[in-house]
Amino acid sequence: MAAYERQRILLRFADLVEKHNDELAALETWDNGKPYEQAVNVEVPMFARLMRYYAGWADKIHGMTIPADGPFHVQTLHEPIGVCGQIIPWNFPLLMYAWKVGPALACGNTVVIKTAEQTPLSALYVTRLLHEAGLPPGALNVISGFGPTAGAALCRHMDVDKLAFTGSTETGKLILELSAKSNLKPVTLELGGKSPFIVCEDADIDSAVEMAHFALFFNQGQCCCAGSRTYVHEKVYDEFVEKAKARALKRSVGDPFKQGIEQGPQVDSEQFQKILRYIRSGVDSGATLETGGDQFGEKGYYIKPTVFSNVQDDMLIAQDEIFGPVQSILKYKTLDEVIKRANKSAYGLAAGIFTHNLDTANTLMRALRVGTVWINSFDTFDAAIPFGGYKQSGQGREKGEYSLKNYLQVKAVVTPVKNPAWL
Numbered sequence: 001m002a003a004y005e006r007q008r009i010l011l012r013f014a015d016l017v018e019k020h021n022d023e024l025a026a027l028e029t030w031d032n033g034k035p036y037e038q039a040v041n042v043e044v045p046m047f048a049r050l051m052r053y054y055a056g057w058a059d060k061i062h063g064m065t066i067p068a069d070g071p072f073h074v075q076t077l078h079e080p081i082g083v084c085g086q087i088i089p090w091n092f093p094l095l096m097y098a099w100k101v102g103p104a105l106a107c108g109n110t111v112v113i114k115t116a117e118q119t120p121l122s123a124l125y126v127t128r129l130l131h132e133a134g135l136p137p138g139a140l141n142v143i144s145g146f147g148p149t150a151g152a153a154l155c156r157h158m159d160v161d162k163l164a165f166t167g168s169t170e171t172g173k174l175i176l177e178l179s180a181k182s183n184l185k186p187v188t189l190e191l192g193g194k195s196p197f198i199v200c201e202d203a204d205i206d207s208a209v210e211m212a213h214f215a216l217f218f219n220q221g222q223c224c225c226a227g228s229r230t231y232v233h234e235k236v237y238d239e240f241v242e243k244a245k246a247r248a249l250k251r252s253v254g255d256p257f258k259q260g261i262e263q264g265p266q267v268d269s270e271q272f273q274k275i276l277r278y279i280r281s282g283v284d285s286g287a288t289l290e291t292g293g294d295q296f297g298e299k300g301y302y303i304k305p306t307v308f309s310n311v312q313d314d315m316l317i318a319q320d321e322i323f324g325p326v327q328s329i330l331k332y333k334t335l336d337e338v339i340k341r342a343n344k345s346a347y348g349l350a351a352g353i354f355t356h357n358l359d360t361a362n363t364l365m366r367a368l369r370v371g372t373v374w375i376n377s378f379d380t381f382d383a384a385i386p387f388g389g390y391k392q393s394g395q396g397r398e399k400g401e402y403s404l405k406n407y408l409q410v411k412a413v414v415t416p417v418k419n420p421a422w423l
């Protein structure tokens with residue numbers, strides 16, 4: 001299909017998503033348990049924005065003319081890869097769909113996308129809108145299925161030309177293996193994290209507390225980039241812990257469809273139980289439980305916003321991705337020390353830095369081995385900003401111009417030039 005046609009379909013799709021904003025947000029909350037206000041005001045509008053962003057790229061994708069030694073005309077053609085297999089998680093069902101489907105279609109590929117078993121609804125609904133916008137039948141198919149069956153079948157399929165996955169590091173490794181054992185299809189991975197949030201000694205404590213709270217508790221703590229190791233300078237540590245505890249106690253937990261609710265339930269009983277096990281391990285390993293620590297209420301997978309202080313780097317709660325509303329606060333003395341400790345992780349997805357000192361910010365942003373550094377901010381997810389991980393947090397980048405190269409093949413074409421005098 002011509003690039004302009006692809007662009008127009010994506011633009012019409014964005015309009016339809018806007019028209020159906022509230023239904024899509026309701027499905028997202030039913031499936032996932034996230035606050036409806038967050039889905040309706042932020043996530044669905046972000047979905048439409050992402051589609052318009054990728055629509056903008058569709059007719060601006062082209063190769064190059066390259067000067068080479070000898071009498072040759074050399075050009076590159078940027079071609080779609082073909083059939084893209086995409087596997088998405090349950091924490092942001094619609095946004096993960098947009099990050100994957102947007103670049104794939106803008107570049108002219110076809111897609112088979114598998115949703116997470118916990119959250120199948122919004123992708124089915126939104127795909128109906130994509131067809132209404134003019135996508136031809138068969139260009140995108142949605143599979144609602146389980147990982148080890150439907151997901152693995154997609155990964156090992158010989159007719160799938162490319163895989164993109166977001167989820168746990170453990171499953172990411174399995175996916176690479178399945179690609180290697182089948183047709184060596186290229187794989188992009190967006191995996192787990194244990195992102196440091198570093199509060200420097202010059203920080204304004206009240207704003208640092210608020211930002212660190214958002215960095216961890218947003219989306220019930222179910223973010224791959226959650227600021228799950230809060231490193232606080234010793235000079236401001238005590239004040240920070242006291243205020244972080246007070247902020248967590250104020251967090252409104254409950255029915256995600258109610259106005260003003262900041263935190264809904266965890267996605268399912270498996271995640272709920274896993275988080276409670278991590279909380280018990282934190283207590284057993286000697287961290288100080290400042291607040292929370294168990295179920296909120298008696299019904300549903302709600303967890304009290306939990307804050308641990310006196311957390312040490314070797315504790316399980318400081319190393320594993322908990323994926324829940326559990327903040328771990330650690331104390332540090334010097335910049336060199338916190339850099340080493342922050343980098344001592346198998347993960348490298350993101351980091352937050354809280355300081356007004358330009359030299360400190362410059363040192364930290366370069367020293368941290370992570371794919372995103374947010375300075376005096378966190379979770380800014382603009383469509384144009386690339387996102388992805390170092391180390392075991394992933395391979396490749398999603399969003400922004402960088403994401404396009406995951407979905408294009410580069411073909412070099414060489415033609416002899418008959419009359420080199422005109423070279």
Ligand SMILES: NC(=O)c1ccc[n+]([C@@H]2O[C@H](COP(=O)([O-])OP(=O)(O)OC[C@H]3O[C@@H](n4cnc5c(N)ncnc54)[C@H](O)[C@@H]3O)[C@@H](O)[C@H]2O)c1
Pocket residue numbers: 087088089090091114115116117145146147148149150151152155166167168169171172174175190191192193223224271321322323
């Ligand atoms: N990076 C993220 O955004 C993200 C998202 C969800 C979960 N997680 C992490 O993963 C942990 C476990 O959650 P989970 O079990 O739902 O994640 P997961 O990685 O197993 O699931 C993510 C997706 O992969 C699919 N999948 C699972 N096994 C597969 C296989 N063998 N082959 C192909 N596809 C497969 C699932 O069906 C789902 O669509 C969480 O506690 C959290 O730490 C990270």
Ligand SMILES: CC1=C(/C=C/C(C)=C/C=C/C(C)=C/C=O)C(C)(C)CCC1
Pocket residue numbers: 038042043046091092095222223224225378379380381
């Ligand atoms: C709620 C909210 C925001 C939205 C954040 C989002 C939507 C984050 C998405 C995170 C993802 C996709 C993580 C992947 O694991 C803003 C815009 C920062 C402004 C402050 C309030």
